[in-house]
Ligand SMILES: *[C@@H]1O[C@H](CO)[C@@H](O)[C@H](O)[C@H]1NC(C)=O
Ligand SMILES: *[C@@H]1O[C@H](CO)[C@@H](O)[C@H](O)[C@H]1NC(C)=O
Ligand SMILES: *[C@@H]1O[C@H](CO)[C@@H](O)[C@H](O)[C@H]1NC(C)=O
């Protein structure tokens with residue numbers, strides 16, 4: 182079927198929304214709390230990554246890391262429990278180089294040392310490569326990192342001070358069971374140089390002190406806490422302790438650069454028309470064009486038809502046949518489930534909306550399909566309808582059905598989204 186014309190009434194909607202959303206921000210003066218002027222701006226070469234995985238899982242998880250790893254550019258290592266075998270040889274050039282973790286069985290005196298191996302790798306990555314290191318970034322073998330955004334965020338902090346960045350679990354009880362004070366490991370956590378150095382130097386003592394703990398990220402927090410540093414949680418770091426369909430979670434991202442995603446093995450494929458192995462590279466194609474706008478939620482109203490558009494850049498567009506306040510659209514529709522059983526709310530670290538079959542509440546859903554640069558030096562992203570909504574029009578707002586929209590095009594400027602400073606994010610959010 183020709184989507185651009187023909188018998189059925191088909192609309193093509195062009196949205197030029199990203200120009201509006203950030204103008205007021207760009208007028209603000211730069212903040213005085215800038216990093217020290219003596220050192221050069223932070224770039225990717227100052228970040229060293231330590232990823233911890235197992236030989237067994239790497240066979241299917243390497244695709245997650247290869248989707249963001251930049252050979253010969255990103256620095257760091259993958260730590261494996263034993264040497265790679267079978268289809269992992271010869272070792273892929275698109276993967277980080279690997280190291281076999283130090284043998285800790287004698288030191289710990291037990292067979293399963295997985296948790297200790299993860300903690301100890303902080304010291305091992307520091308030991309292997311810390312020249313001009315500013316930020317040590319730790320992750321799992323299924324952590325998906327957005328490294329340009331990481332650089333942009335970290336460049337706003339002074340790497341010569343003590344910082345421990347990470348993310349909470351989305352699932353409230355995980356924070357309660359482990360700790361609200363820890364950065365969850367799979368989401369990735371980031372240590373500034375002096376903190377990484379002190380922690381690496383104190384590693385044996387740390388592991389001795391907390392022998393009784395068997396979660397790596399909890400032990401890490403405990404040792405960092407002993408050094409006198411506490412977690413700074415960043416809104417772009419995501420553990421994804423969720424199950425099922427997380428598409429609506431990804432469609433209501435706060436205005437903060439997306440830094441990580443995780444658990445793509447566990448959740449349903451994030452694009453409903455694709456399987457897991459195609460979904461991640463598809464998302465990364467949009468990220469390759471502009472990481473700064475990835476998943477940033479922009480809300481736009483079309484008053485003539487009483488429609489609201491909620492755009493998650495590079496991922497989805499939701500169309501409502503009613504004017505919905507931004508304060509409401511910032512809550513994700515709860516299409517996902519909790520990580521573990523949770524008897525009663527609150528389940529999540531954020532508010533949600535329940536899915537609805539009320540035509541005034543239920544969105545028409547579109548997913549990112551293609552992205553390209555135009556000759557006018559804009560980025561054009563197209564989104565196609567996921568499925569027919571199968572509901573009548575919303576009557577209270579004028580009966581104007583959006584059923585006939587099959588595709589939505591979003592224009593954005595071919596330059597980075599203006600980076601406001603971290604402090605301004607807190608004061609101007611939403
Ligand atoms: C990153 O910064 C260093 C200085 O600290 C500089 O030598 C290097 O060229 C920069 N790299 C890139 C890719 O800009
Ligand atoms: C990385 O560098 C090595 C040696 O410096 C080179 O042989 C290899 O082709 C490079 N790989 C890529 C993907 O650029
Ligand atoms: C928009 O919705 C309001 C009620 O919310 C209604 O009064 C108005 O007529 C609608 N406008 C159009 C153009 O349908």
Ligand SMILES: *[C@@H]1O[C@H](CO)[C@@H](O)[C@H](O)[C@H]1NC(C)=O
Pocket residue numbers: 576577578579580
């Ligand atoms: C929408 O259509 C219904 C049924 O045809 C009608 O009762 C209602 O008044 C219409 N709403 C508006 C706002 O026009």
